[in-house]
Structures are given as structure tokens and as C-alpha cells.
Amino acid sequence: MALMSINSAVDSGFLEALRAIAGGRVSLSIAVREQHGRDEGHHETCPPDVVVFAESTEDVSAIVTLCAAHNVPVIPFGTGTSLEGHVAALKGGVCIDVMRMNEVLEVNAQDLDVRVQPGVTRKQLNEYLRGTGLFFPIDPGADASIGGMTATRASGTNAVRYGTMRENVLSLTVVMADGRIIRTSRRARKSAAGYDLTRLFVGSEGTLGVITEITLKLYGVPEAMSAAVCSFETLEGAVTTVIETIQNGVPVARIELLDDVQMDAVNRYSNLEYPVQPTLFFEFHGSAAGVVEQTETVKTLADENGGGSFEWATHEEDRSRLWQARHDAYYACLALRPGAKGMPTDVCVPISRLAECILETKKDVEETGLLAPIVGHVGDGNFHLCIVFDPDDAEESARVHALNERMVHRAIAMDGTCTGEHGVGCGKQDFLIAEHGDAVSVMRMVKTALDPQNIMNPGKVLPGN
């Protein structure tokens, strides 16, 4: 049985024109459409009417031009690892899968930058860079595409040291809603020449244009790297250690918090035997002497806050195993309750409010009786709840949404944000006005100017769009 066409503008004439551009790279298969209508979050699958596998910027431009002429929605798609329904085709339309655009186009080793197509994944890029002495640090956990990471302003475990996609994108090639192709910036490290279009597209979630090339900053592989795990008597002690580390200006590369529930899940899932206690995962980068200096400082701070001994991982293999366990946290949560779904949600607050925000949230979780481990990129003030629940249970679902809402409003009241890194998608639109007030109207002016037909990933980011 074929899915009903959701958007009536996707008719046989339109499909014929699309095939004239992309030939056999156009798919109407139900399986392909459904796979392109969902991400890894809890949102319902919303398949597009058609999926087209793009192969070049010019290809994307031709497709978008056609869509504009027919008023058909355009949804860019990478690895589908977003979490807030970013790829759901709420109004049907054309999903542009960019995963065949997966070439590393140009490494400028001397300038510490690289230009890639949007379908290159972060692991693929680092594999490509192996042996050059360079690496790309941003690591949101999933092996996401660079295009998707740019579109959602991803960050992850290394952001405390290396920044987010906001700080690490130098330039973009973008196909606009009318098909025109622009390059947002030259390759110089800084510029005062005109409006910062690069940053405007970073985090725009496909609602302003389709990103078809990305120039990224790279970094020299540090002389020394080591990772450590440290358990704490209390959640407060762990969070205080984080805050003091940041306030002391220690340039930690990673500082991740997992609460007791999350540690239990990780132990079970990854076959580990860490104490079931609030735990910090650290990574230190620098010169040999610098790394020693950093770790001494952090050990002292941990000691003063009820931390146990540091369990070290200096070999690359051991470090990888440790971070794989951390990255599998989400799947570990899901495994706690087979058959259930996860609602991964994140907020970010000024670090002075982090302990308060996490402790109140932990108390709230306990009072609801829900299963919701806490894990976070706490060096940035960013933490996640992964609420594990049965979406078919209306009463439980209602409690889950209420818990999420309370956490978001708690963060906003502390001058924080409704999402530090997952993005808005169609999951957090309702919080945007609480967070940004009248600035949302200015965002809408920008959206309307750049996409007057509202064909670019409609129904995302701006409420009521």
C-alpha cells in the first residue's frame, strides 16, 4: 500500500520534473520515506512524499528551485540522528538526503581548516585526517553528518574546550529557498566585512536554506591526552568540582557528569563495574607537562568535594572504550526498560546555577517516579534527562511532558536556555517565546525575508510556522 501523498503539490507532473533532475535518485519507496521521516528522539514518524539523494550543490539548487516553483516543502536529511523531530515532514514534500555528498574536498593543513560536503560524518572526517596530526574535535555522541551538526549547532563532550559548531564553522555554501547558491564567508580566520551569515545558518535547522559545503576549523592533535573517571559521594560534590574546575580556568577537554541511575545503566549496557554513584568523566589535552598540571589541579578540587580516586585511561584504546561507554548512555537508558521509548531533552544554564538546576531536577525526577537518568556536558552548564517511558501510556506520557516542561522553565528562570545542543525542531518551539520574548518576532522577520513561501523545513524552530 502506498502512503497517501501528504502534500498535494507533489503530483505526477512534479515527480516527472524531479526525475528529470535526479533520475534514479528519486525514491517513493515506503521504507525509504519512513526511514527519512524520523530521528532518534521520541517524535512520531512523519514521512516525506518523496526522497531524493542529492549529489552536488548544483543538484540541490535545481531541486530547491523546482520545489519553490511548485510551493513544495524541502527537508534536508543527514544521518537522522537528531532528537527533536527536525526531519519530520510535517507538511510532506521533498526530503533531500545529502549522504551521497560525502567527500572531504580540501584539507588546508597549514591553515588548520578543511572543506567538506555535508554528508561527511565526524568519524569519517577524523579517519580521513589520521596521520596528518590534525583532528576535528566536535563530538555530539552520534556519528552525525557535518551538515546536520552545522544545521543544529551541535556541540557535545569536547565543547567545553573547543567550542560548539558556532565557533568551529568558518564558512558555508548554502542553497537558498529560491535556489540561489551563496558562500557565506571567505576562509580568513576573522572578518569584519558584512553581516555574519555563517552564524545565521549555523543552528537554523534547514529552515533558511540547505547547507551543501562546510569549512571547519581543525586542531593539532595534542602532544598528550589522558582520560579519567572519578566517583563522588554526592551529586552536589560532583557538580561543585565541575564548577570550580571551570572557574579556575583549567582548560579541560571534556568534563562529563553521569548520575547514579545513569552509571547503573552504563554498567549494565557496556559491561562495566563502576560504582553506582554520581561520576565525572574527564579528558585532558595539552603538552605532557600541561596535562600533569591540569590533572593535579582537578584532583585537588575533586578531593575537596568528596571525590574518590581517579581511574586513568591514557592509551587511545582505553580512552575510546571509556568514551564509547559515555556515548552509549542513551542506548543504555533505553535498555533499562526494553520496549520503552526515550525522550532525550537538554537544557543549559549559567554555571553558577548548575548545581541548583541539576539538584532540583533530580528531586523532581524522584518525585515523579519516572525513570530519567541525568547526564551532561556540565563544563558548559549543559545537562540532559533521558526520560524512558511508554508512549502508548497516556498518563505516563503526560507526566513525562510535564517533567520536561518544568525542567525547561526552571532553566529559563535561571537565565538559561531550553536547549543547549539538541535544537528546537518541532519539540521545543513552545518554549521559544518564554526564552526569547520579542526576539522571536525578529527571527520570524529573518525567516520570512529568506523563505517567503515557508518551504524550507516548515513547522520547525519558530512557533506556529
Add this chain to the structure above:
Amino acid sequence: MALMSINSAVDSGFLEALRAIAGGRVSLSIAVREQHGRDEGHHETCPPDVVVFAESTEDVSAIVTLCAAHNVPVIPFGTGTSLEGHVAALKGGVCIDVMRMNEVLEVNAQDLDVRVQPGVTRKQLNEYLRGTGLFFPIDPGADASIGGMTATRASGTNAVRYGTMRENVLSLTVVMADGRIIRTSRRARKSAAGYDLTRLFVGSEGTLGVITEITLKLYGVPEAMSAAVCSFETLEGAVTTVIETIQNGVPVARIELLDDVQMDAVNRYSNLEYPVQPTLFFEFHGSAAGVVEQTETVKTLADENGGGSFEWATHEEDRSRLWQARHDAYYACLALRPGAKGMPTDVCVPISRLAECILETKKDVEETGLLAPIVGHVGDGNFHLCIVFDPDDAEESARVHALNERMVHRAIAMDGTCTGEHGVGCGKQDFLIAEHGDAVSVMRMVKTALDPQNIMNPGKVLPGN
């Protein structure tokens, strides 16, 4: 003799309404208007019709609302230390001087951030922070206002380590062209919630709105700081040292190049006796051990590239004297030819092209016979020419503009930018399309959406606006 009113909409009815808002803070004095119609660059003075000294965000909002109703241009004004005619009232109108809005509103020491009014200067802010263990690093040379630095995306000597205003502004309060007041972001260090309006206003040069509050990142004062001066046999050796320092990932806080002509000027102006040779000024920040490690690496690189001995300045006083000499470079240039004017112009290129770009520019300067010292924030790939000339000499002026044009097009051809930090103003608009191509049309869509009447600092940034 009163100046003629440039904009006919500024009539007695308008002035009466303006006085109803701002009372005695409205000035029609010729001296005040002329002082507000020029900056420190070579552009002609273009006085506004009226200057109003704003005292609050609400005040600015009321003034802008009035201007919108009467279609009167609005030009924000800080210290007047910009260089590309940013404050010239090309179409007359109201200059809003924000220097009475000079309060530090809130220091969040634990979060390493501060909220200030736009008239606070960078030196005032650091004076205010003295004793807190925190500092604000961005240093464009002039004691500029934070509002102006934000509006022009300023950077300067410390940017190689601490980034530019792009990386250091957390949030803004902005009065839009219709008078509405928005806050662009909350205070969390990162967010994925909506379009990055903060970065859109940073560097918009008053053409999208008036910035009335700025939240900035702060940094802990490093445990150790030391500065050094090192002369080189050749310009190439100095530039190569810079490139290798950056490529080795040494986190230098400052690395500044002055060519032989500039060193001669600095010696004369600041009464110093440095060798008249291409010279690097360094500053190192970090732990005591870290600073030693950094300096050892850089000394080795300098040695290999024909550098002489390092002359050290570790005491704050000595460091200040050294950097004051560097900051006075522009005035030192002007003093080389009393009565002449300076055209300070800057470009920025990927660092792999820096040596080539500087050497070709130096050769070009020599061939023109013009007096044009080179000085630069070379760690970013950014350098300046300060062309000293007689603006009343049409032939010399033509050679000056041609030299500037060749340098800009040389930089753009190397994937660089027409301005790394001075901004576009009304001096570099003609290069914007060469640099950004069709992206300029997207900038224009944003401008038209946010300022449909084109009253916000008209004639700046976008060509033909």
C-alpha cells in the same frame, strides 16, 4: 553660521518631539555635530543634523520610534574611534551618543561574564574589574566603547588567543528600527534555541539596530604573563615565525608584527631605541610553567628564522609601556609627516598566504613611493597598512586609493577578507561583492526585513544602500 539641515525631515516639529523625549540632552551645536560626524580615519566629516545624548534603553527606543515615524536616519555613536566612516551622517539625521550609558550593570564572577551599557570603554571595564581576578581581553588599541566594539566586530592584539567580539559577546539588548526592544540570547554559554541573532548584530555597524546592553565573557587573570620584543633580519623570517607558532598550536596571547618603517616611526614617537628592523611583539599568558614552555618553543622558532634575542618585559608597568608603544603605532605613523592624514586599512588572509600577501604588499608600497608602514595582528592573518598622505593632493590620493584597492583584491584572491577588523563603514562597501558575491543579496534581504525604511545608519555596510 548654522549648518544647513541635511535631512529635511529634521524640522522644528521633529526637534520639538525629540526635546519632549530628551530635553536638554539634544544638541544642535555646530561643534558637537561636527565632532559626531567624523572618526579617526581619513573619511570626510559628515555631521548629523542633531545629536542626542541617550541615557537608557527606553530612551533610545523612544528616539528611534520618533525617527521611524518621521523617516529620519539614526546613527549610534560611541568614542568615535572607528576608521571607515562608520559614524558619518551621510543622509543627516539623529546621532545617538551612548557615552552617558556607561554603567557596568552586573558582574557574574562565578560565570565569568559581565553585563555593561554600550558607553563603557574597554579600559573602564578592566579598571572596574581590577581586584576581581577577572579581565576582558579584547583590545583594538583605542580605548573604544564596548558598544562600538560590538557593532564593528572589533578584535585587536589579543584576538589570536581570546577571539574577537564575535566569540566574546554572550547576549545583547538591541533597539530595532521600529523601536521595539529585544534581548538576543540568555546568559547560558551555549544554546541551540533559534537563530543566532547575537552574531547577526555583532558587526552590523548600527545598520540593523542600536545596541544598548552587552553581556560579555570574562577571563581569569593568568597566573603568569610576560611580553617580549624580537627583531628579525628579514620580514619573511618574522612572518614565518608567526605562521609556525600558530601551526604548532602555541597559545600565544599576542603576536604582533611591525615592519622596519613602522619600527622607525614607533622609536621616534615613543622615544625608544629598538633596531629599525622587522620586529615581533609577543605576549604569553598561562601558568608559570606553561609560559616558560610557550616561550621556549617560540624562541626556537624565532632562532631558526633569523630572529635576534628576546627583550623581556614581565612587570606590568614594562608590559604596559611596550603595548602602549604598539598601540600608538597609528599616531606614530601620522607623526612621520606632520599635517598629513592617515588611511588605516586592513585585510586578513588564511595564514598560509600571509607571508606572500605581506611581502607583495610591501613591494607594492615600495614601488608606489608612498609612506605606508605595515603593522599587524599577524597570528590571525590580519595586517594593516597605515598610508600617510596629503588628502588635498589629488594625484597622491589617487595612488593611495589604488594601493589600498590592490591590497584588498590581493587578499580576496587569497581567500581572505577586505577587512579583518576595521569594518566596512562607507570605506569598503565597494569590495563587498568581490568578497561575498551573491551573499550580499542575502545580507540585503536581512537588512530590508529588519529596517524596511533604511533609517539605521544608512549608507553603511551594503553597497548602494
